[in-house]
Amino acid sequence: MAVNLNVQDDQSLLAVAGVKLMVAEAGIKKADRKDVLVIQLDKGNTVAGVFTQNRFCAAPVQVSKAHLGTGVQIRALVVNTGNANAGTGVAGREHALQVCKALAEELACQPEQVLPFSTGVILEPLPVGKIIQALPARREASWGEAAEAIMTTDTVPKAASRTLSLDGVPVVLTGIAKGAGMIHPNMATMLGFIATDAAITRPLLEQLIKEVADQSFNCISIDGDTSTNDSFMLICSGQSANSLIDSVDHPHYAPFKAVLLDLARELAQAIVRDGEGATKFITVKVEGGRSVAECKDIGYAIARSPLVKTAFFASDPNLGRLLAAIGYAGVADLDVDRLSLYLDDVLVASAGGRHPDYEEADGQRVMQQSEITVRVVLERGSADATVWTCDFSYDYVRINADYRS
Amino acid sequence: MAVNLNVQDDQSLLAVAGVKLMVAEAGIKKADRKDVLVIQLDKGNTVAGVFTQNRFCAAPVQVSKAHLGTGVQIRALVVNTGNANAGTGVAGREHALQVCKALAEELACQPEQVLPFSTGVILEPLPVGKIIQALPARREASWGEAAEAIMTTDTVPKAASRTLSLDGVPVVLTGIAKGAGMIHPNMATMLGFIATDAAITRPLLEQLIKEVADQSFNCISIDGDTSTNDSFMLICSGQSANSLIDSVDHPHYAPFKAVLLDLARELAQAIVRDGEGATKFITVKVEGGRSVAECKDIGYAIARSPLVKTAFFASDPNLGRLLAAIGYAGVADLDVDRLSLYLDDVLVASAGGRHPDYEEADGQRVMQQSEITVRVVLERGSADATVWTCDFSYDYVRINADYRS
Structure with missing residues (x-):
């Protein structure tokens, strides 16, 4: 059902020096499927992340934030699918720590050097024993297999690569993402991992990931539900020979950021294209606003309106529903007689009514x-802002009424 | 499909002295169905209303607000279904005025003494000629027929009556409402009209209707879409012999308000019970908050979450979705380890996790x-707040994908 989204073949997905992928089958929800991914990192890397703003943020999110906060060198990320370890209280945090500890012993590092991630059903205890038991049996994998190992209701694994040259030095970026439901910004039920061999300082990386997230993963909505587990991580192995990018004024910063943003947007859009039950990919552009925030408010009002989304599903130009959504977006002094509404190149409404x-x-x-x-x-x-979303179909209801069965 | 909602028989719906109902067939969307309602009022009445906060508020809403604002005595309300006259710009306002003018001529009053209301599809010109042509052929009708005449995707007409005695003087209240989709507070796609023979001053009526709306029609959500046309009107004919209620300290104010609120809630809940595709009626109570606003924010986050609503449809206790919705409701300093979640009498979660x-x-x-x-x-x-909502089913998608066809 995914909209114009193809599986990337393994040839197109480029390895990143200093980043080793491993997968395992822990049987968390189903037997014999890859449900654990370990991303092992050589020394000398820098890692930064942005996380869900949901107050019920999952145990692994709390632990990853704490571990990143210590400032230690990160040596591994461990991701399980099939269980979100969210809404699990103190026990959930202990479980996430146990996973870190088990992997740290294998890698001869400290538990704080491991970042845990989980995705799947909320409010059920993490089957931590199964995960710990599966870790020693992990095997090396491609980026394509890594993308498969983090899927939940996704129908297509999501991965992409980019290359660029910085003063003749080649740099590689490869990313994977998962997510198909409970998708709304700040952030979506979404895991995203982008690795690069570029060398960047950690303070700059932390600033960069926020800016990139705001223009990619924080611009999508499938159902308006902001998840408990969203995480987007940026890993720089530093093994490229590029000169260390240490400030926004460094000549390589802008070209690197542009390529990174392009990759992040492709992955974010892939999540929408594979939105639960999606049959259409919708780009909502709001222009000529007083602030980016009000443009986003209007974009999201349209993107999360069930009435708008079912009209797209039906291919029914019932476009008054778009006006209604614009009208209730919360822009208090909006003069509706001044705005214009276009569907692609077609001018639909202006002066408060149909053109x-x-x-x-x-x-x-x-x-x-x-x-x-x-x-x-x-x-x-x-000001302007762009939001990406999909339509709302029978299959969205089917998928979410059946998800746990 | 409506949840535990029966048609009220005409015997149970009580006439209100000084309020005359008339219906007509204008053929706005379908031939031979009642699609115009005229509520004619004797002199000596007081009328107050609350209206949608959608910036794309419909032409009839703009005209009704302007006419009420003149302070003149209202002589009639005219409602059409089948076309919302919203997103229709200047022409839409002219059409609404033409309807007022035509009815005013029939009733030998001024156009400002008529309040227009419309409900139906947005962004299409009002077939004003058909409505004006149908007005002279209007015939007297019961409250049950009036409720039928304002239906759109409603499957059940919504009407109810109450009586009370104020120092031995009998008072009658009868109300009708419509709405089944594009329902979210401030306000829902919803028309509500309550008439009473009680005598109340207009300033008090204006205050009363806001308070009642906030605890009834402003506590419901079906799909999170706030409509362009919502209006809730309170009509007091003043023909009961009760002593004029002129302040909140009047001994009759509190008992009258209690009965009015009870009636308004029944009508508001009837809209949810007849929510598009609804199979379940859900009451969301949020208690122990710092403010009513934050309780409502959490209540609405739950009530509008497609994931929560599809879980209710599936009868699947996938209750982590409720925690996720609480977590993203925007209460920034919410301590999730302190809250408790109950499903009826069942304690589901506490201390941040499953109980x-x-x-x-x-x-x-x-x-x-x-x-x-x-x-x-x-x-x-x-503080506490209660919100009423329904589940989200295949039929919601079917109804909204098919609505115009």
């Missing part, structure tokens, strides 16, 4: 496409 | 009921 030249056949033509851009021009400032 | 005594069979038992109460105890203050 005189608009014909339903034009709206119908665009609604039948699998990729649609909604553009709202507010004419009250120069 | 040790919780057994899935207990959750399963409650989830299979058609009426379920979710109770969240925050333990951080003494």
Whole structure:
């Protein structure tokens, strides 16, 4: 069902020097499927992350934040699917720590040098024994297999690579992501891991990941539900020979950031394309706002409206629903008589009502496409924002009514 | 499909002296169905209303607010279904005024003494000619027929009556409402009209309707979409012999308000029970908050979560989704380790995780009921709030994907 999303073949996914991938089968939810991923890192790396803002943030999120906060050198990330270890209280934090400890013993490092991640059902105890038992049996894997090992309701593994040259020195970036439901920014039920061999200082990396997240993983919504487990991690092995990028003024910062953002957006959009039950990929652009925040508010009001999303599913140009969503987005002094609404190139509404030249056949033509851009021009400032979302189908209900069975 | 909602028979719906109901068939969307309601009022009445906060508020809402604002005596309300006259710009306002003018001529009053209301599809021009043509053919109708005349995707007409005695003087209240989708507070796609023969001053009525709306129609959500047309009107004909209620200290104010609120809640809950595709009626109580606002935020996060709503549809006690919704409700300093979550009488979660005594069979038992109460105890203050919602089924998607066809 994923919208224009193909599995990347392993040839197109580039290894990153200093980053070793391992997978294992722990039988957490189903037997004989890859459900544990270990990302082992050589020394000399820098790692930064951004995490869910859900107050019920999962135990592994709490532990990863604490471990990153110690400032120690990270040696491994361990990810399980099939159980989120969220809504599990003190016991959940102990379980996450036990996983770190077991892996640290194998790798001869400290537990604080391991970052844990989990995704799956909430409110059920983590089967920590199964995970610990499976760790010694882990085997080396490709990025494609790593992407498979973190899937939940995803139908397509999500991975992509980029290369760039910094003053003639080649740099590689490869990332994977998972997520298909409980997707709303700050952040989505989503795990994203991007690794690069570029050398960047940690303070700069921490600033960079926030900026990149805000323009990629924090711009998507499938169902408006912000998850307990969202994490996006940026790993720099530093094994490329590029000159250390240590400030935003470094000549390599801007080109590196551009490629990184492009990759992060591809992965974020892949999550939407594989949104539960999705049949259409919708880009919502809001322009001419007074602030990015108000543009995002309007973008998300459209992106999370069940009425808008079911109209897209039905290919029905019932576009008054878009106006209603714009109207309730919470922009208190919005002058609706000034804004314009476009569906791709079709001007649908202006001056508070339907544009005189608009014909339903034009709206119908665009609604039948699998990729649609909604553009709202507010004419009250120069800020803009883009949000990506998908439609809402019978299959969304089927998938989420059946998820645990 | 409505949940425990029966049609009220005409015997149980009490006439209100000074309030005359008329219906007509204008053929707005379908031929030969009642789609116009006129509520004609004797002189000496007082009328107050609360309206949608959607910035794209519909033309009739703008006109009704303006007419009420003049302070003139209202002589009629005219409601059409089949077209919302929203997203229709200047032409829409002219159409709404034309309807007022046509009815005012029939009733030998001023156009400002008529309040227009519309509900139905957005962004399409109001077929004003059809409505004006139908007005002279209107015929007297019962409250039950009036409730039918304002239905859109409603499957059951919604009406109820109450009586009370104020120092031995009988007072009648009868109300009707419509709405089944695009339902979210401030306010829902919803029209509500309550008439009473009680005598109340207009300033007090204006204060009273806000308080009642906040505890009834502003406590419901079906899909999180706040409509362009919501209006809730309170009509007092003043034809009862009760002593004029002119302040909150008047001895009749409190008993009258209690009965009015009870009626408004029944109508508001009827909208949820008839929510598009609803199979379950869910009451969300949030207690022990620092403010009513934060309790409502948490209640609405639960009520609008597609993941929570599909779990209710599936009778699946996947209750971690409730925790996730509580966590992303935007209460920044919420200590999740202190709160408790109950499903009816079953204590599901406390201390940040599943309660040790919780057994899935207990959750399963409650989830299979058609009426379920979710109770969240925050333990951080003494405020509380209640929100009513329904589940999210295949039929919600079907109804909204098919609505215009």
